[in-house]
Amino acid sequence: MLEKEKKINKLFIYWLCMSLLLVYFAVLIGGLTRLTNSGLSITEWELFKGILPPLTNTSWNLYFEAYKKIPQYELLNFNMSLSEFKIIFYWEYFHRIIARIIGLFFLIPLIFFYFSKKIKKKYLNTCLVILLLIVFQGVIGWYMVKSGLVKDTTVSHYRLSLHLSTAILIMSIMFWLIRNVISNNEKFFFKFSISNIFFQFLIYIIFIQIIMGAFVSGLDAGKIYQTWPLMGKNFFPNDLTILTSKNIIDFNNHSLVQFYHRNLAYFTILYVSLMTLFIYKKKIIFLYKPLYILLIILFLQIFLGIYTLISGLNIYLASAHQITSVLLIFSALNLYYFKTK
Template sequence: MFVNSDNYIKYLKLWLITLFLLIILMVAVGGLTRLTDSGLSITAWELFTGILPPLNVNDWNFYFSQYKKIPEYQNINYDMTLSEFKIIFYWEYAHRLLARFVGLFSLIPLIFFSLTFKDSKYYSNKYYLIFFLVCLQGFIGWYMVSSGLIENNDVSHFRLSVHLSLALLILSLIFWFILDIFKVKRFHEKISNLLLLFILLLIVIQIILGAFLSGLDGGLIYNSWPDMNGSFFPNDVKFNDIINSQLLSNPSIIQFLHRSTAYLLIFFIMILNYFYIRQKHDFKYLLFFDVVILIQIFLGIITLISGVEIKYASLHQLGSILVLSTYILILYKNSN
């Protein structure tokens, strides 16, 4: 049987790029859902139901009555009207609807590829890993939401960080596959793997700390830079706060760690720049990464100083995608 491998590669490229853009959109909508405090507006998972929004007054009253049972409404939004509820409902609804579409789009083309191009010498089952991770992401999303339905006024910042981190892992994997299928050239002389992996670790830690900060509303305190309301270290933190088990639940400490990791990241990126210059690598990729990092730092400062205005906070979150993606390109070009 003759199989047109060129068509397989063409369709595969189109699928990967589209999926990459869809997940960026998903992260953006998810970030806005978090920033507008909309994530708990739908209190049931509704894996196979809930595709259509409420279509009449009775449906709206049902969803609103379910929302009234959770702590966020009882302790914070107790004076919310149905009209106000509809706003936060539609953010969460859009996020879930998009998630369903991403799930289907991550599977249906793969089934088509398996049935049509399995005899192609380029065919690989490795892309099913994307679908598996997307399914896992759906489960983690509900696991996160469930943490805010019984005892807490909000979702767990730990679960929020896992949800965001997994989304960025899926993005990174897809981007790596895109670079591979477009046969992006690698460097002959490589940069130290230890340095590259350490910078990646710092980027991942910084993203996790950013998620913690978002989950704890930690950007609403110490809205000054470069100091923290006149001091280097937060003045509402005592030594016992640093060594106790609640360290990662203290918004002041998390904001301090987020700032400190940014400074450490800049230092090691400067070292990476030195190695690029010394080994005479094509500098345009790293220069682009440098610019992205500087923009991300600027957005972080503006977000903080503005008291976490939604437009700046959303751009800052999207900036983390650009930082990670451009660094994945650098890792790819230095890989074997």
């Protein structure tokens, strides 16, 4: 009986890990869809109808004609051919397909685990929260796309950041659950103490930084200042004037958004440096390994961020920069997990 329980537990872990990898892959494809300006190529939600791509020239022309009616085509891509349209179509199509796969891959095994009573009660509620967030994420995805179909040539950067941050939240919950299942534990994230808050705060910083990165991407704010360490010839962008307190939180301002994204990165480096000193000073040896992992990923992310900028926003570097941010939040979660008792 014990051997059977171990097998079920392994199956449960493999399922969670595969679910996490699928969401990670969806974020990768979603990022490339944004970077290639492909996200508005399918102008209908088509939850069931859109499972198969167009298979005839007539079908392709119907999709292309629908795309021609939106501002992105009329203002930016009016010279686009059908063959060029197919390229951007497939980016969005594959992103939607992987989203459907995630939903089914998570739902069907969860039903099996529940009705066969193979899932522990302490993990069931977390899985249900993840399922609800996955459904919510699908709705957000369409809500985001709709923002670029009427007046604008791109989607709202606020909705884009909501879409990305929800994906990060889903993966973070999955990651924490996997760590609990593997260690046969029930550690709670929101377990407050002074030292816990110190480690939690890093996770919040990275999460906010990812949101700022989505703002930069959504506004194409990385195209304004492509120099480092200065923005042009100054630390503070010379085209920016702060006249009122409202100007400080104007997240529609391209220069300000890039300025915040840069400086939040510097703050993250400073915070991790202080955390490193704290861990070594207190000689918390069991945190050394997860700390090293965090530091390696942080330096990789810094490197990718700088070179993405000065390369003129190379798509592959930008994609790597985005996807490494997920690894960074995982490493911060991992460090905090080791810290909690």
